[in-house]
Amino acid sequence: MRKKLLLSTIFLYMICFLLLSGCGFKDIDKRYFVVGTGIDYSGDDEKPFRITIKLAVPSVSIDPGNSKTQIEAINSATIAEGVRMLKAQVDKEIDFGHCNVFLIGEEMANRNIQDVVYWMSRRRDIQNIAALGIGSPSAEGVIAKQPTVERFPGNSLNLFFSNDATESSFTYVELLTDLFRRVNEKGLDPILPIVEIQNDTTYVVNRVALLNKEKINLILTPEETQLFNQISGHLKITNVFGSFPSPPYVVSLNNVKTKYSISNEEQPTVIMKIKQAVTFEEEPVNEKSEDQHKVLKELQNAYSEKCQQLLVKIQESGVDPLGFGLRYRATYDLADFDENWPDIYKRMIFKVETKMITQGAGLLR
Amino acid sequence: MNRYFFYNYFIVCFTNLMLLIPYFLTSDRYGGAVISIALSPIFGYIFLYMFTSSLSKFPGKGLPEIFSLFYPKWIVNIVMVYKAILIGIAGALVISTYAVIITSFLNPNANQYVMLMLLLLICAYAATRSTVSIAFILEISLVLSLPVIAFVMYKTIKNPLMDWDAIHVIANHVDHMPTLLSFACATFVFTGYLNMGLFNRILPPNFKFKYIWLYPIIAFVVLLITFFVPIGIHGTETVAHYIFLWSATADSTRMMYGFIERMLFVFLIVLINLSLTFTMVGWHMVIEYIRTIIPNNVVNPDEKKAPIRNYIIAGSIIIITFVIMLRVKDGQMLKFSSYFLIFRLFSETLTTTWIFILSRKKVRKYEKEAAS
Numbered sequence: 001m002r003k004k005l006l007l008s009t010i011f012l013y014m015i016c017f018l019l020l021s022g023c024g025f026k027d028i029d030k031r032y033f034v035v036g037t038g039i040d041y042s043g044d045d046e047k048p049f050r051i052t053i054k055l056a057v058p059s060v061s062i063d064p065g066n067s068k069t070q071i072e073a074i075n076s077a078t079i080a081e082g083v084r085m086l087k088a089q090v091d092k093e094i095d096f097g098h099c100n101v102f103l104i105g106e107e108m109a110n111r112n113i114q115d116v117v118y119w120m121s122r123r124r125d126i127q128n129i130a131a132l133g134i135g136s137p138s139a140e141g142v143i144a145k146q147p148t149v150e151r152f153p154g155n156s157l158n159l160f161f162s163n164d165a166t167e168s169s170f171t172y173v174e175l176l177t178d179l180f181r182r183v184n185e186k187g188l189d190p191i192l193p194i195v196e197i198q199n200d201t202t203y204v205v206n207r208v209a210l211l212n213k214e215k216i217n218l219i220l221t222p223e224e225t226q227l228f229n230q231i232s233g234h235l236k237i238t239n240v241f242g243s244f245p246s247p248p249y250v251v252s253l254n255n256v257k258t259k260y261s262i263s264n265e266e267q268p269t270v271i272m273k274i275k276q277a278v279t280f281e282e283e284p285v286n287e288k289s290e291d292q293h294k295v296l297k298e299l300q301n302a303y304s305e306k307c308q309q310l311l312v313k314i315q316e317s318g319v320d321p322l323g324f325g326l327r328y329r330a331t332y333d334l335a336d337f338d339e340n341w342p343d344i345y346k347r348m349i350f351k352v353e354t355k356m357i358t359q360g361a362g363l364l365r
Numbered sequence: 366m367n368r369y370f371f372y373n374y375f376i377v378c379f380t381n382l383m384l385l386i387p388y389f390l391t392s393d394r395y396g397g398a399v400i401s402i403a404l405s406p407i408f409g410y411i412f413l414y415m416f417t418s419s420l421s422k423f424p425g426k427g428l429p430e431i432f433s434l435f436y437p438k439w440i441v442n443i444v445m446v447y448k449a450i451l452i453g454i455a456g457a458l459v460i461s462t463y464a465v466i467i468t469s470f471l472n473p474n475a476n477q478y479v480m481l482m483l484l485l486l487i488c489a490y491a492a493t494r495s496t497v498s499i500a501f502i503l504e505i506s507l508v509l510s511l512p513v514i515a516f517v518m519y520k521t522i523k524n525p526l527m528d529w530d531a532i533h534v535i536a537n538h539v540d541h542m543p544t545l546l547s548f549a550c551a552t553f554v555f556t557g558y559l560n561m562g563l564f565n566r567i568l569p570p571n572f573k574f575k576y577i578w579l580y581p582i583i584a585f586v587v588l589l590i591t592f593f594v595p596i597g598i599h600g601t602e603t604v605a606h607y608i609f610l611w612s613a614t615a616d617s618t619r620m621m622y623g624f625i626e627r628m629l630f631v632f633l634i635v636l637i638n639l640s641l642t643f644t645m646v647g648w649h650m651v652i653e654y655i656r657t658i659i660p661n662n663v664v665n666p667d668e669k670k671a672p673i674r675n676y677i678i679a680g681s682i683i684i685i686t687f688v689i690m691l692r693v694k695d696g697q698m699l700k701f702s703s704y705f706l707i708f709r710l711f712s713e714t715l716t717t718t719w720i721f722i723l724s725r726k727k728v729r730k731y732e733k734e735a736a737s
Contacts (some may be wrong), residue, residue, distance in 0.1 A: 020513075026474075066676055103394075121606070124470055125473075125631075127616065127626075127627055128613060128616040128617045128629075129617060129618070129619045129621065129626070136561075140538065149424060162621075163621065164621065175600065177526060177599065177616075177617035178526050178601075180606075181526075181598075181600035181602075181603045182600070182605065183603075184600065184602040184603040185531070185602050186601065186602060188528075188600065288401070321529070323530060326530040326531060327530050329530075329534045330533035330534045330537065333537075
């Protein structure tokens, strides 16, 4: 009995050893972790992709400005081939598993982003929760930048999109899942934030580009971006709603609820109802807000006006980032969406009603 | 003891992800998928009721014993081999799908067949244990997994990317005729009761199935979540781009303050738990069913030591599964999976009705005896 047990144990161990040798596992010190990837248009139609990767170099000291990275770039005909060729330029295995930021060059985004998005979704080691953006003027420039305040390699850009650190009402966070959905969805168009370099030291992310399924159609100004973020309901995650300046008043928005419905008369109409809780941040000096209702009413009208202008501007450029098309599909039967929708969208008119509920005027009376 | 029925029912319910049921259902999302899903709980409830009410007429008996009450040995043998093959295929499909998932998500450099062999060995060994042990393993494994499943489902539903308009668009397509494949897929979720064909052996004689109306309701909610949540997250079009739809869906959720940011890995761990358990239970049923056709078989759900014939049957399962999987490629597997699901629908309808008729026959026989 004992002998049998011993023999079977040895046999089991042997099987285990045989199996273990089959796994191709690489240790962490044999790997390079990519902390930022940029994909540009190279200007050469033979090899249209210029791929830039930022590799984290482990370092002992964790001080501002001491993060070490290595930048590798290459031109290639396809993205997958480019990444494979990059492997020949470094001494360790390249691992995309920790890469949270992917930038597409502005030139590339003006041409076609679909190849990039499909490649990323297909790769198993790229997270679906990675953030995407447009690098302006080029992704390579933004990726290669080494901010002077950075403590961990590549962390600075990562923090912009992580909701952990900065929570700006100007920053739109777009994740890979969402972008891939928008690229294919009927009635919902892609949006990407634009990342630029400021003063040659830090980044600034305060504009969004609206794309049709392939390329940039419209770039919003920072003010419009903030307004867009507020009405898109996108920032529910972070509870940062920013402010609304309408001189001489500035209110900060603490809570925004946007609801809209589409009525289908001979003129399709979007009726958007925005409900906000606001606090006054700036009022004219030496002027007590006696008639708060009147002030609020003016602000409401101004806000509605601004929203309406923004919606019309987006409509005129022919993109639909807020998903009116999807809502229309959900509410009404549309036989051939691709055929009929552009016409309906062109004829659409927008009515915005804002309701502001004041939560006070700050600490002053 | 009702909880052992619960575990058996829900291990099948949750394993629907591994048989690529979300994949088939979403491929048919503009067709008959929605109406199939809407009709499936009715179908599921009727068959669940038929099967459990028949089993309660035969306390402590599994399917082989029930059939041998009425039919000669050779008919019973054919039926049991047939049932065993069907259950064995389900287990094989689940385990090989998991081998593919492991190689594509966890370790792409590993040899897929080595992985498959490892999983096969684990499942086959576990399947040789006694029926009572299997029931206990099933309980432990599900009790450990259920909170994590609930967590994953909650997190994905609360995902800010969730778009209810997309769900609305798909739900509007309820007015199409159900297709065979999507109906077979939707009803699979409700077929966990068939495991009781074996596990009825361990239930006490005075056992009563309680709350059976509750089971289809919970399973229906699970089915709704498996179908509609990925649509809400990936949209109406992109959802058809993924093969392992739920892996992509779990990967879309960010756990900001979790130990790991990617929920994919949490999900994969639950998934390995569920699929190993499912295969173990399935192959245990195969072993028990095949054993009944071997002469001198003793039915003992709580045997102290696994007889040698268990190991022989388990070994043959490993070899057959492995050889088949060596020959089958990814694309063929999808097709194979869909054929299996359709075939299973008819087969289960037949089995359940058959058992139901047999149980009525038995009642009539007793009534006659009592009258005479």
